[in-house]
Amino acid sequence: MAAALALLGRAAGLVTGAQRLLRVGGSAERCLSRGISSDERPKRPLTAYFRFLKENHSAFRQNNPEMSNVELVRKIAGAWKELPASQKQVYEEARKTDWQRYEEQLAAYKAQLTPAQAAALKEERRKRLAKRRSFRAKRELTVLGKPKRPRSGFNIFVSENFQESEGISPVAKLKKLFDAWRKLSSSQKQPYLQLAEDDKVRYENEMKSWEAKMVELGREDLIRSRRQRPKTKTAETAKKAETAKASSHENKAKLKLKKSEE
Incomplete structure (x- = not known):
């Protein structure tokens, strides 16, 4: 299952990675067209x-x-x-x-440099530094052992079926699984949605322990604010929220697949 999740992550990242390269490439192309380069x-x-x-x-x-x-x-x-x-x-x-x-x-x-060129290079540098800070922050959280975020019902479905799914590429496999997920009835999706709810409980318990450890280490800056912490929900409210969340994941996956095919 861990291997499947890793493959899923790479497949889902293909689109965002390509988009990122296009953005960086576009920025570089614009700079070159102006006869300048940050290099x-x-x-x-x-x-x-x-x-x-x-x-x-x-x-x-x-x-x-x-x-x-x-x-x-x-x-x-x-x-x-x-x-x-x-x-x-x-x-x-x-x-x-x-x-x-x-x-x-x-x-x-x-x-x-012209004023426009100087502004373009300054913005390029700002984005590069922001990306570097983001990477360092994520790496620090990994070193500190921050718990992994809970998976959705769709994520769990993919992790269990990714290896057996047909497809010549991770994206093709993900597309087939996405189509299969959409065709499942509510009763067939329910076990995965329940596992997702259990994973949320796991995440909250682990986060409480981790945040207590961060307080001991003097890293209160890593503690979630009260607004970020989930509120206690009734069974009916929780079910509606999970259904809406599952629908959101489906829509995001569909959008990624559509962009990867273009």
């Missing part, structure tokens, strides 16, 4: 420590072939920490020289 922007010079790391990495690797990359970097960091101030100053002076050259090159680069 032409001068690169910031290395810090004193990273200069030391770059210059000595090969020698440290040769002397410590059994070490992992992480262990090797730690060893180099320790060597930098113990380096005499006079030797560190050599790297610092090199950084200052390169920094002055960098500022001159950056000023020349900016001087050739």
